[in-house]
Amino acid sequence: MGFRRGWTILAASSTIALALAGCTNNNAAPSDSPASPAPSASATSSASPNDSNAELDKLGLDSNLKFKETRKITVEVYDRGNDGGSKPEDNFYTQYIKDGMLRDHNVEVTFVPVPRWTEGEVINNLLAANQAPDIGVTYDYATIQTYANMGGILDLAPLVEDNKAILPNLWGYLTETNINWDKDPSTGTLWALEARLNTLNRINTFVREDWLKKLNLPAPTSLQEFEDMLVAFKDNASTLLGSDADKMIPFSTSFDIGWRADHLTASFVPNDITDRDIFIHDFDDRHLLYPNYKEGIRVLNKWYNEDLIWKDFPLYPAGDQTEDNLMKAGYVGAFIHNWDYPYRNGNDSIHASLQKLVGPDAAYIAIEPFANDAGDYKKFLSGPVDRKVFFPASNKEPVASMLYLDWISELDNRVFLQFGEEGVTHEKMPDGSLATIAATGEKIMNSPANIDYTITSNGLDLGDPDLTVKSMANGYAGVDSRFIVTANQITTHEGRIGKNANVGAIQAEDGQGQALKEKRDTFLNKAVTASVDKFDSVYDAGMKDYLNSGGQAIIDERTSAWEKYFGNETMLK
Template sequence: MNLSSRWNWRTKTNMSVALSCALALAVSGCSGAGSTGGTGSAGGTVGTGGAAAGQDKSSTAAASDGKPLTIQIFGGLYNEMPDMNNAFWSEWQKRLNVKLDANWVPSGDVITKLDLVLASGDLPEVIAYPNQGLTVSMINAVRQGAFWDLTPYLGDLSQYPNLKNNTPPGWQKFLSVDGKIYALPRSRSLIDNTVNIRKDWLDKLNLPVPTTLDEYRAALKAIVNGDPDGNGQKDTMGIVGINEGVSPFEAGFGAFAPHYDSDKGLIWHELTNEYTSMVEWLRGLYSDGSLPKEFMTMKRTQMEEAIGTGKAATYIRSTRYHYDFELQAKKVQPNAKIVATPPLKGPGGYAADLSTGVNGGIFISKKVPEAKMKQMLKYFDATASQEITDFGYSGVEGVHYKVVNGEKVPTDLSVKEVNTTSLGAGVFAYVKWGKVDNPGAPKEYIENKRKEVADYEKLGVYNIFTWLISDSWVNVWPKYTDEWKAMMTKAIVGQISMDEYKAYVAKLNSMPEFKKAYQEFAKAYSYYK
């Protein structure tokens, strides 16, 4: 869906899509809700003037005329386009006293659209950047003064108790450029992506759930060469596509561990020997038929369709999506069951990568006046309260869930309105199972899913390059990225030998501009570790 026609940042003066507590919050310093009331969610009722700990609720009315704070926000669309006047967003606006003019961009296109917005210079007031690592265009925009340096305003966070107490530890370093903080965290759980597979297909083929990468490869080969869906054809896919990343497999091959060249420079993870070993493993999957021919070009919508229509065994995405994919697949295959594998043992570790707990950041355009920027900081601090976080993940009691025997039981409306997209307008408190629990799933399903992925946090590793910055790398890597992807694809599909691919990687790593960048990465890593 092309949403660009909805936006003209220079001419829009009236924002009309609601959310609600920030002018009162923002001007007064209250980080709870206004006095308008509202349906309580688990963890406490926010709408009845519930301010965060340490803040004075009584200052709200005295310090504000009660008008909502309007915010233009650019964020990712991960579900159906929301009606910003639905029950969830209406309650959010009533509790937080803001009006959001939200441009939700389909997640598969959000970075491309963001690059166009940055190039135009016509920025929205807020960009909810969706990834752990900043793109070159975002780093350049920051350095060119496109966004507020929040460092002097945040200080020791004493004015923002929710940002101080409820957010992931160390979030500032993940959102810093040149030692300055330019964004607020989009708090998410450490456990995010997990390797999933169709358990009902394994059962039909008398295969156990794999525990190693070798077993996983063998299981996929059996699936694509068998007939697990029973339609009489060998038309099922293994891994539906890898163009959104292969981070769990990188972790399993050890590519996320720091690797240094002969000059003690820190080598980019995709150009390590360990990553090359993973490429060779993917080459094996392709020769098995477990990767479809179009694996590098499939878009997110195509991959979702493949897993949701029962055509693929695996589509790696946030764990909370397993339930959605399973529900879709059950429409055509009633016995469909999607499970997370345990962290698969590989030659260099386990196929389990962790989020930093900071899934991107909330950047405020420098075009926003200083006074309004400060109001926005108060609003975003309010969204990091435990009460608003509980609401963000569960919705409105009696509408999105019912309490039965002390437990929340989601309604049908929950799946539609309380989802990943609905987390796009706030910071939120850290929630251990936030990217695992699906709010539309029943209690038993959620408990089983948590058990499936519990070891990911214990065995998973971080990709340090999601936050390390090298000026030289920002300039050199974009010149070679497309060429490298093309060479990797050729290696996987067998158009060139692995020796040719290895020689190409070695050539890149020996180039002076690469070696200079690796020195800068090593210096940055020595500081952060």
């Protein structure tokens, strides 16, 4: 989430991406340290750098890359507030990391929890107070840039270059692409490393497959068919819900309209949009400023006024479970959300809850109903980048922090964190792939595949693409594989993949990320819920305020930056 910088979109693709496995959230009571796999490559003599002992000695390291005197670092970790989850800063997996870093590098690690759903605001406050963890993680690059301009962020360029020999896993995994994605082409400064996104899967449109069958409706393949389906759900509420007919919600969304309606709004964007136009307007990662976006929101406004959308959607903040509970109870006909959302969280998933409460045929299935002006089901996908990892200027142990990133990027460590212990949280299949086991007690994961700890990586990666794909398919206990296969195929179908158009810092974005995000969410909510005759005035007023509050200045500076580096070109080569 948050506002991205310095990238644009290039070339359509029908790539079927790899995927994240869902994990259960059960009660946890961490106690003993987890068993560890073989020592990481960074701790073995085979991976020792060619640097002389004298050079290592300057860093305080011995020939095994262990500090001669114990160093201490703090690391940010998201607190998702999961019911029944473990303490994000103190659990089975944090102990695994602590033990490994102490064993391999003589570094003591302390985790600092940051609320996931308000992470941008909290990171702002911690940086302002000079209290940020030594290793920070955020989706909001604008915040990093703001504090970098005030001297509050360390330049990582010399750290990754000068210490390259002792960071083989970090360089091998992120490669030049992700390490230098944000490197300023003019100054050479590097304020953050981009984590590797192993899957381009983003969102999907889901409908109740059993409701389609009950009403003898085909899966919609156009906007009109989708709307007709919603009307059919509403008109047949008694048939579908019986005595709960008054609880019918044909279509659900949330306060984050930009994310939750993205496939709908993207279908209104002209297919021939240029790389130039995308870069200039893409600082809002919900695609708010793309041409014709407003018409997608107009459709939602129409549906809202026809009682096809959940009336209370603006009332609940990020992390609230009300909407999920409505889905689990069987009241919601369709929604747009993260690509595998109904199938996540094992026994507590929307899918599992529906099957228990409604029946074995009750299920959501991904569909593809929103075609653009060229008849393509276009999706605007990310480049291979994810969260931004940075060091605040208060970090007094940058080399130890770099070794942490190297350790967390090592294959054995990543796989253990993603899957846990064999026979406990996963089993090895005859084909060599791994299948997750619903975790209980101290072995649960607070985030899918523990992405909150694999901070240089998002998405399953076993080092073998074939095994990774097979393991992904194994990763949804109790879910028929056809649902996962369908969702995985649709989410990236006819996608337009992000590429790096790095033009350096856009000064107008400084400090604007969170403020513009809040303005966007607020005025989109008001536009959707306005009366039809007031829609244009409400939307236009909200957009004018957004632009006057910094949005237009960003557009203008991005336009100038594009012209500086790419001249009159409209497409990247």
